[in-house]
Amino acid sequence: MNASRKQYVLRFCRFCIVLVMLLICAGNITNSVLLKYGFRDTQQLEHYDETFSLIGMMNGTAPKPYVYRSTLAKIAKRVADDIEPSVQQKLFRSIRKYDSLRNAYFSGVPDARWTPGVAIAYHLMYLAIVLATIFIVLIVYRLARMHGYRFGAALGFTAAFSFIYPLTFQQGGYFYDFAEMLGVFGAMYFLLKRRMVVCTLFVALASFNKETFFLVPVALFFLHDRSIALRPRIGWLALQLACCLIGRQCIMSGYAHNAGGFVEVHILDNLRFWIKPGSYFSFYNLVAKGVFTPSLQNPLLSLPLFVFFREAWKSASPRYRRYFLAAFLPLLPLYACFGFGDEVRGLSLAFPAILLLALGAAPRFSSIFEPAPDLREALPAAKDTQPAAVKLPAAFDIESASHSRAQT
DSSP states (O other): OHHHHHHHHHHHHHHHHHHHHHHHHHHHHHHHHHHHTTSSSOSTTGGGGSSHHHHHHHOOOSOTTTTGOOOHHHHHHHHHSSSOOOHHHOOOOOHHHHHHHHHHHHHOOOOOOOOOHHHHHHHHHHHHHHHHHHHHHHHHHHHHHTBBBBBHHHHHHHHHHHGGGGGSSSOOOOTTTHHHHHHHHHHHHHHHOOOHHHHHHHHHHHHHTTTTHHHHHHOOOOSOTTTTTTHHHHHHHHHHHHHHHHHHHOOOOOTTTSSSSSOOHHHHHHHHHHHHHHGGEEEEEEETTTTEETTSSHHHHHHHEEEEHHHHHHHSSSHHHHHHHHTTTTHHHHHHHHHHTTOOGGGGGGGHHHHHHHHGGGGGGGHHHHHOOHHHHSOOOOOOOOOOOOOOTTOOOOGGGGGGOOOO
């Protein structure tokens, strides 16, 4: 095999590995969340249409503020309703033959409401969630490659993201969370690529998914490189804010008679939760039923995360620090007042900024948590001498050539 053909084979192998990894990571994330929360269909049967189940969201009868996030659900219902009745029945028979997705994730839907249109809309929503998650994971992988990670290290970082991200859904999860994450990650990624038209398109589309998305362009303003003049930065910010205001007006109009309020205030409940000592030692069975994983505030996770991100902050570039502060600080009062317990998904608009900090520290993961050689020598020697372990290459080693690149 000549060198050229070998390169083509290796490229195809890398493509296959990345594709399989994306599917595995997306499956782990969506399965972890949907197995526990589904589409929030386990609601009271009386006035079922007026609950925040997916059916209530699709019909626009869900209570406020949930109904403001119903655009994607309404699109799925519209597409399902526009299918020819004969094709609907054929698809419905195929769905009812096994009903595997419903049995796994949508079992709370009453049988009387599992109609052809509803069943197809549910499957379309599930497909949309899976595709959104795949593209989120792909962006994470591409960001790692942009920051000089080698092929294997980028895959390892992507896998680590897919393990940690589901733990942010400890108290709840909704279908619109995945579209929101895709919007904010896509906008951040294309800003770093300096493709502002695509970045603005992500902002405009995602603004129809959630009414607080206007905070994203405000934070992105601080992520611009210093080489970009202030006038175009302000211009793009103004355009993106205008798109967000238009989207916000569209998704919040027409629901004056829906039950509920503009927001749900949980500040007292949150205060009681955070002053309760037991809240810091809780375990949840989110990743798999019967496998209880620690909550993020549990010392098993919070202490390593604190040590890691302290080092990440020290080594982060100024623009990444500015971006993190601009994305995170405005969310803190919103999270304290309108969040619920340790539902860290309420801070999702800051997740891309947190990821950028993590990208800078992940190559030093071993050096952060493993004692330095001089410290190990100072430790007392073990009584039983064991053969030295075979030293494997560090998973997050970066090519020496990548160190010469300027940080993106």
